Amino acid sequence: VPTRSVEAKVASALDPSQMPVPFRAQFLRTPVLAPYATGYDPEDEMKINYYSITQSVGNASMLPNRNLLTPILGYNGTFPGPTLKMDRWTKSVVRVRNQLPATHPTMGHNLYTSTHLHGSASLPQFDGYASDIAMPGFYKDYKYPNNQHARTLWYHDHAVHYTAPNVYSGLAGQYHVHDPLERQLLPQGQFDVALTLSDAMFAADGSLGYDDDSHSGLWGDVIMANGRPWPVMQVQRRIYRFRILNASISRSFRPYLSTGDPVTVVATDGGLMPYAQSVYEWRHGSAERYEVLIDFRHYQPGQRVELRNLSNKNNVDYDFTHKMMAFDVTDEPVDTSDPTWNTIPVELNPSNEVMTLKESDATKFRSFRLKRDDITNLWSIDDMNWAEVIASNYRKVIADPELDAVEIWEFDNRSGGWFHPVHIHLLDFKIIGGEDRADFSYEQGPKDVVYCGEGEKVRLLMKFGPHRGRYMIHCHNLPHEDHDMMVQFSVGMAPEDFELDVNDPINA
Ligand code: C2O
């Protein structure tokens, strides 16, 4: 089964002496953003948290050994953006201010943005619809219900045709929803670690280089965790939870531990799996989230454990992409009054609504081919792309399920040599099998991205709701999405009822 990512064809233009050295940088935890106000919605009897985030240019320390600062675009000027932490059943209103310059400082495109909370069942006007943009100088309020199971979501830019360069430049952050079951089962606080992985290549002046090889993808030669190259984190001799997000715009990873020990996967994109799964490695495509427990109890103080990436053969002279980050085990005393310090749960959430759906509940089967046009180089889903959706005045849909319908969708990637992490907005799905594709135990949880590998066919079972509206489906290899591997489906409504029902941006 092919599970590997294509490797870098282009390397950083930095002098080798300026390249970061693995395991020198300190791992940084991403700050948690506090709400600036709280309120109450009497109609829904729910609390509301209000947040404010400003998209702005920042300077990041991605090349710490040379003190070269890297200009980025960031939520509050940082990459990753601040983490937002919610309780389930508390609403949030996130005001995103676009304070970016009119055009990208090195890439030149217009910096209109659209913010998508990836993993949320949002109403259409808050979904980060790619063509629902805010220009520099404007803000938009995004309203999220947070009524789903505890999970790791992430917010990122989704601007039509510029998602790849904007996310690559730094517009991405994590967003966590907590609930009582997850709080009881899994480590919290400092042992619940947001871990955003990405890759980058650098220009000679330390700025980010960009080369997506004619929209095939960008494979940077520097691997970053929370925005730092190959960092080291100090850990106690206990069990930690890592919320691993692959925020690379193209690269997939196959993480494993240098000790040969397994990790325990406890949650997928949509939250807790029915049962925990012990795995030695997993393939992790762009935008997928896996929450894993790593057990540091049996390592010696002073021992270093590396998180590695089973990458393809190296084809650049300087290639450390088989390394990701390292953990240095300390002798710091462990608080054994916290039961999660030594508990690896077995049963998590067997009654998850998506995971208990039955194939026999499905009333429709649809199959979609993933393809690239040899002449235009454009990517498509079942011969449709986003340019056609725009040309139809946003009325063209690839599927039109009824509200609450259960369907099986198949993605067929047997026409080309690329892998595609396919993302469906609005809902969680269950992977129910495929052809020329292994059954991966770590995928046995609710998902919103499916890794459709080279030559694979995969089937998904899902229920269309909870909202009517129109939602996007796209490849999360973002240069593919931008050119133009994105389409939409409607839920419970006819195309003639579509309005570009946007939450009009407000002049800030
Ligand atoms: Cu992670 Cu449509 O996005």
Ligand code: CU
């Ligand atoms: Cu793709």
